Amino acid sequence: MPRGVTAFSATLGAVVFGAALVGSAHAADPLKIGVPTDQSGTYATLGEEVMRAVRFATEEANAKGGVDGHLVDIKSYDTEAKPELARRQAEKLVSEGYPILTGLIASGEGLAIAPLMERWGSIYVSTINKADELTGANCVPGVFRVNTQSAMDAATVKPWLAQRKEKKWAVVAADIAWGRGSGKLFGEAVKAAGGTLVGEYYTPANINDFAPYIEQVKKSGAEGVWVVLAGRDAINFAQQSKQFGLTDAITVAGVSFTTDGTVKTLGDSAKGVYGIINYSSTLDTPENKAFVKAWVAKYKVPPTNFEGETYLGMQVIFQSVAAAKSVKPADVAKAMSGRTFDTIMGKLTIRKEDHQLLKPNYFGVVEAVDGQLRPVIKTTVSAQDVAPAVTCKMATN
Amino acid sequence: MLIQILNGIVYGGLLYLLAVGLVLIFGLREVVNFAHGALFMVGAYLGFSIAAMGYWWGGLLVSVVAMAIVGCLLDAMVFSTLRKQDHIVTVLVTFGILLILETVVTKVWGKAYLTYPVPPLLAGTINIGGSPFPVYRLFVIAVSVAVAVSLSVWLRYTRTGLYIRAASTDARVTSMQGINVDRLSLIVVGLGTALAGLSGVVAGPLLSLSPTMGNYILIDSFIVVVIGGLGSFAGAFVAALLIGQIHNFGAVYLPWAATVLPFMLMVGILIWRPTGFAGSRT
Numbered sequence: 001m002p003r004g005v006t007a008f009s010a011t012l013g014a015v016v017f018g019a020a021l022v023g024s025a026h027a028a029d030p031l032k033i034g035v036p037t038d039q040s041g042t043y044a045t046l047g048e049e050v051m052r053a054v055r056f057a058t059e060e061a062n063a064k065g066g067v068d069g070h071l072v073d074i075k076s077y078d079t080e081a082k083p084e085l086a087r088r089q090a091e092k093l094v095s096e097g098y099p100i101l102t103g104l105i106a107s108g109e110g111l112a113i114a115p116l117m118e119r120w121g122s123i124y125v126s127t128i129n130k131a132d133e134l135t136g137a138n139c140v141p142g143v144f145r146v147n148t149q150s151a152m153d154a155a156t157v158k159p160w161l162a163q164r165k166e167k168k169w170a171v172v173a174a175d176i177a178w179g180r181g182s183g184k185l186f187g188e189a190v191k192a193a194g195g196t197l198v199g200e201y202y203t204p205a206n207i208n209d210f211a212p213y214i215e216q217v218k219k220s221g222a223e224g225v226w227v228v229l230a231g232r233d234a235i236n237f238a239q240q241s242k243q244f245g246l247t248d249a250i251t252v253a254g255v256s257f258t259t260d261g262t263v264k265t266l267g268d269s270a271k272g273v274y275g276i277i278n279y280s281s282t283l284d285t286p287e288n289k290a291f292v293k294a295w296v297a298k299y300k301v302p303p304t305n306f307e308g309e310t311y312l313g314m315q316v317i318f319q320s321v322a323a324a325k326s327v328k329p330a331d332v333a334k335a336m337s338g339r340t341f342d343t344i345m346g347k348l349t350i351r352k353e354d355h356q357l358l359k360p361n362y363f364g365v366v367e368a369v370d371g372q373l374r375p376v377i378k379t380t381v382s383a384q385d386v387a388p389a390v391t392c393k394m395a396t397n
Numbered sequence: 398m399l400i401q402i403l404n405g406i407v408y409g410g411l412l413y414l415l416a417v418g419l420v421l422i423f424g425l426r427e428v429v430n431f432a433h434g435a436l437f438m439v440g441a442y443l444g445f446s447i448a449a450m451g452y453w454w455g456g457l458l459v460s461v462v463a464m465a466i467v468g469c470l471l472d473a474m475v476f477s478t479l480r481k482q483d484h485i486v487t488v489l490v491t492f493g494i495l496l497i498l499e500t501v502v503t504k505v506w507g508k509a510y511l512t513y514p515v516p517p518l519l520a521g522t523i524n525i526g527g528s529p530f531p532v533y534r535l536f537v538i539a540v541s542v543a544v545a546v547s548l549s550v551w552l553r554y555t556r557t558g559l560y561i562r563a564a565s566t567d568a569r570v571t572s573m574q575g576i577n578v579d580r581l582s583l584i585v586v587g588l589g590t591a592l593a594g595l596s597g598v599v600a601g602p603l604l605s606l607s608p609t610m611g612n613y614i615l616i617d618s619f620i621v622v623v624i625g626g627l628g629s630f631a632g633a634f635v636a637a638l639l640i641g642q643i644h645n646f647g648a649v650y651l652p653w654a655a656t657v658l659p660f661m662l663m664v665g666i667l668i669w670r671p672t673g674f675a676g677s678r679t
Binding site: 044267 | 400401404407408508509510511512515522528529530531533534602603604605607609613614617644645646648649652655656
């Protein structure tokens with residue numbers, strides 16, 4: 001064979017082979033999701049719930065051959081619920097090729113990474129952060145929220161407050177962005193219902209003894225207390241206020257306070273406590289029933305509220321990837337904004353204006369069901385009724 | 398007001414039980430035991446498992462005895478073996494032990510928070526100045542006062558106590574006088590660790606159990622030890638009560654500064670008297 005022809009066919013072969021490589025690489029481009037979350041801090045149990053839901057969703061998707069052909073790959077680092085560490089761990093995940101982030105617990109963590117999304121070329125989907133600012137004053141094109149924000153929780157508590165006879169309320173809240181925000185909104189809701197806020201107590205992180213705060217609530221003459229604590233704080237506060245007789249003397253209600261996880265730990269100390277419920281495994285939609293059934297088959301117990309919300313976040317990411325036909329953060333973000341998703345809580349839409357998912361919210365009380373204590377839904381407030389006002393002024397997307 | 402003071406004593410008492418163990422160990426071995434918080438945590442989990450079977454007081458006893466044995470092993474295998482090395486080696490080893498213990502507890506009991514029950518005998522509240530106060534908290538005060546009193550009597554009026562005080566002042570000179578400091582140290586580290594176990598069980602019904610529970614309280618105990626003076630038993634008692642009160646009144650009157658107050662006091666003491674206000678021995 002003449003040399004020219006050999007060279008030609010070799011080049012052609014290389015081109016064809018190369019094209020095949022590119023083609024297959026494209027089809028197999030994995031969907032890489034970074035999960036910076038709290039594995040050893042105050043909210044470590046919440047971090048565990050996040051990881052369980054992320055793994056469940058990932059295995060479920062990969063068993064079906066991935067999301068639109070993209071196998072899902074996840075990687076996680078510990079943030080200890082500290083904003084500064086969260087920023088570093090998230091940056092590490094992005095630099096290692098995991099540009100779609102989810103799983104941060106404390107609002108301060110989400111707020112710390114939000115302004116960096118554009119520089120990093122990444123996006124963040126909040127499933128737990130409640131501070132309004134994340135999709136309000138501090139909103140950016142690369143941040144989405146599928147969980148309820150504090151304003152939506154406040155809108156849920158208003159109708160309940162209006163029908164309660166307690167008029168004097170106190171607030172005990174974590175001294176972080178979420179606690180401050182939720183405490184303030186609750187104070188406004190109390191005033192709107194004709195009551196007065198007789199005390200506001202913000203507790204520092206990693207505190208052991210809540211006794212000084214419990215004593216102040218008792219002294220304040222409050223007839224009810226609104227508790228904005230989660231994880232270890234929630235359990236310590238509930239246990240200690242039970243011992244001081246506070247739980248039996250006045251009405252106790254809160255947000256993220258009586259979750260499935262804390263109720264299981266607390267047992268009788270949680271009985272009769274009111275609270276916001278963001279997701280419950282008892283929701284009566286066909287999608288939720290299928291999800292709970294698969295979950296129980298795997299873990300033996302029903303999913304908790306945080307597990308449900310995180311799974312919902314994964315559904316949103318997966319459906320956006322499928323719609324975008326791409327795993328590039330910019331394409332996924334474009335598909336996510338303004339889209340309506342088929343979720344375990346029904347058909348829900350992410351607002352274009354601020355990237356908040358509009359979803360229904362619930363209010364309930366801890367009761368025994370079949371001998372098991374759990375938060376039981378008493379009131380449902382529709383997605384339209386809890387939709388917060390748009391305060392975000394986003395650079396158009 | 399009275400209730401707030403009592404609350405301060407409860408937290409101070411808990412800190413004292415931990416801090417005095419640190420002081421005992423530091424006195425003889427001149428090392429800061431970073432594993433102390435983890436030993437406190439293991440003590441709490443051991444007690445919890447037995448309390449969950451319905452033997453609350455049995456849990457207390459088993460935890461204290463088991464931790465005393467662990468302490469003796471710790472002294473014989475770590476502190477004694479490494480005594481000729483630079484102290485930083487021992488400190489790093491205790492840090493390693495902390496990580497191992499946390500991992501083992503996570504494997505055995507899991508990461509989820511657990512709640513320790515209050516013994517039926519001490520359940521409920523009593524009225525103090527017209528305000529209900531948990532009986533269990535009075536028990537915590539009683540335990541720490543009992544430990545403080547018996548420890549100071551033991552150290553002051555017994556021969557072993559005399560040797561321990563001597564060895565805490567200068568271990569080398571003491572051993573030159575014919576006193577077996579290694580055996581003394583076995584007793585002291587065993588006792589210090591048993592107190593960590595005791596405080597773990599006593600703190601159980603107040604705090605939720607988690608593998609990292611020791612870290613949250615150990616920092617406060619370190620502050621107590623520094624303020625009281627490393628190696629000072631009475632100093633630890635006074636400093637613990639002081640920090641307990643600062644925690645409470647800080648939370649009531651200066652909530653924005655509540656978390657920094659103990660640190661500010663520590664910095665002040667370190668500038669004023671670098672050995673702590675009662676620390677003349679070291």
